[in-house]
Amino acid sequence: MQYDLEKQHKKGKLHAIERIDLLVDRGSFVEIDSGVSHDCHDFGMEGKQTPYDGVITGFGIVDGKQVGIYAQDFTVMGGSLGHAHGRKIARMIELCIESRCPCIGINDSGGARIQEGIKSLAGYGDIFFQNTIASGYIPQISIIAGPCAGGAVYSPGLTDFVFVIDKVSQMFVTGPKVVKAVMNEDVTSEQLGGAAMHAGESGVAHVFSKNEKECFQKVRMLLRSIPHCSDEHCFIKDDNAKKRKCKLDDVIPQSKTKAYDVKDIIIETFDEDSFFEIQKEFARNAVVGFAKLAGIKVGIVANQPNVMGGVLNCDASDKIARFVNYCDAFGIPLVTMVDVPGYLPGSAEEKKGIIRHGAKVLYAYSRATTPKVTLLLRKAFGGAYIAMCSKHLGADFVFAWPSAEIAVMGAQGAVDVLYAKQMSGKADKEDLRSQKIQEYNEKFLSPDIAVKLGYVDDVIKPQDTRDKLFMFLWILRNKKATPMPDKKHGNMPL
Numbered sequence: 001m002q003y004d005l006e007k008q009h010k011k012g013k014l015h016a017i018e019r020i021d022l023l024v025d026r027g028s029f030v031e032i033d034s035g036v037s038h039d040c041h042d043f044g045m046e047g048k049q050t051p052y053d054g055v056i057t058g059f060g061i062v063d064g065k066q067v068g069i070y071a072q073d074f075t076v077m078g079g080s081l082g083h084a085h086g087r088k089i090a091r092m093i094e095l096c097i098e099s100r101c102p103c104i105g106i107n108d109s110g111g112a113r114i115q116e117g118i119k120s121l122a123g124y125g126d127i128f129f130q131n132t133i134a135s136g137y138i139p140q141i142s143i144i145a146g147p148c149a150g151g152a153v154y155s156p157g158l159t160d161f162v163f164v165i166d167k168v169s170q171m172f173v174t175g176p177k178v179v180k181a182v183m184n185e186d187v188t189s190e191q192l193g194g195a196a197m198h199a200g201e202s203g204v205a206h207v208f209s210k211n212e213k214e215c216f217q218k219v220r221m222l223l224r225s226i227p228h229c230s231d232e233h234c235f236i237k238d239d240n241a242k243k244r245k246c247k248l249d250d251v252i253p254q255s256k257t258k259a260y261d262v263k264d265i266i267i268e269t270f271d272e273d274s275f276f277e278i279q280k281e282f283a284r285n286a287v288v289g290f291a292k293l294a295g296i297k298v299g300i301v302a303n304q305p306n307v308m309g310g311v312l313n314c315d316a317s318d319k320i321a322r323f324v325n326y327c328d329a330f331g332i333p334l335v336t337m338v339d340v341p342g343y344l345p346g347s348a349e350e351k352k353g354i355i356r357h358g359a360k361v362l363y364a365y366s367r368a369t370t371p372k373v374t375l376l377l378r379k380a381f382g383g384a385y386i387a388m389c390s391k392h393l394g395a396d397f398v399f400a401w402p403s404a405e406i407a408v409m410g411a412q413g414a415v416d417v418l419y420a421k422q423m424s425g426k427a428d429k430e431d432l433r434s435q436k437i438q439e440y441n442e443k444f445l446s447p448d449i450a451v452k453l454g455y456v457d458d459v460i461k462p463q464d465t466r467d468k469l470f471m472f473l474w475i476l477r478n479k480k481a482t483p484m485p486d487k488k489h490g491n492m493p494l
């Protein structure tokens, strides 16, 4: 097959076939449906050559495991999606479902092929349908390697992981010209739907890369971190991974109000270089990602005290809930690390719907039947304590560091509410306040009461974190979910 590499390189992008080569193990790609073409006769399409109808589909191997791939070729009619092109992609997803392997889409397209009219739209419909059938059964990965406009953004939007590339990716429902015409808003493509915007602000993207090469390396890394289908077992022990004490004793600052980086704890606890962060730039007050613990594949959810004190807001709730859903669908055990002052108060968040968004976290954790182990690092306050995979939402085991504080709210806030009348107008108001704060701290701000009530299984030393987590995850390796009431499906808040 002759590929027009030069035409694509002139746009500063790699060609579809070069992208496939970067993704798969050398020489492993086998193409299917390469002879398929369009059957359109309108608008100059009669007899027009469209090799493979503008999308290369087939199977390859990544680190020894099979993956299905489709890659749109912008040099063939701008990678536009006609009926045959759409059918090829939908068939590829179907084949991946049947062969139980991840499906990876490389998107670079001007959208629906205008000449083919409604048949192009039918092609998109077929893809959306298959994306939905595949959801939760095989991992679906979208790489945005060029324009992705109109309804075309909704196939990536239905998939599990969207990879974007700086200055290459563009995703929007309508482009800047339409935005100007309809909204009278001046905006560049980059501002409207560039990689940085989707990674940092909209949350549409899950992984940001500086260039195409880095992007494909990251896709390979992700594939090493997750099971290749919902049946693959995550509990494969790496006998070479040593038991080890974690250097974590000093990570929590003495001062209760001082922040720290929860990623230091994650990196010290899990296997070396195994942490693969998802949505790193979005809602940074929460951290989610995959890692390994003595070989066991796990999903990690953590509050990030370094950003907004680790509070749960609308975006962080969405980020956590979607990640928990993914892990549960694929049987990936969840480790949740908690240091959360609460849900973010204020009219801005209420108007955004913190009730609706926050409810997603409760729903996702409660429904998740995958093994769930929780570690309370410091604050676990109020509704956010419940939400962050507490025993009450079905955590299998909950451990706490000695620094854990479990309460309805922090001491200052609590005392100001409880003793407002007694303190009002008193000369010794501050003394009374300090005394009550101390009393409150002594009573609530330790894990002891939670241990007595069985809400926390044990208080562990930070240095034992890795070994304890491993031990208790391993106990859960054959966990079988308690059957749910017989129903079609629940109604998750969205």
Ligand code: HXC
Residues within 6 Å of the ligand: 076, 077, 078, 079, 080, 081, 109, 110, 111, 112, 113, 114, 115, 121, 124, 125, 147, 149, 150, 151, 152
């Ligand atoms: C047919 C298309 C096409 C399309 C591009 N081409 N988009 N052909 N249908 N949708 C062709 C061009 O005619 C050109 O052909 C070649 O691809 C390269 O395109 P250029 O415009 O030269 O490239 P560039 O300057 O890089 O601009 C890229 C672009 C622009 C920004 C994507 O092509 C563009 O605006 N395309 C239309 C985008 C669009 O509105 N799509 C429909 C969205 S609606 P030649 O022969 O000159 O090389 C939609 C509905 C889906 O997708 C609904 C699903 C539910």
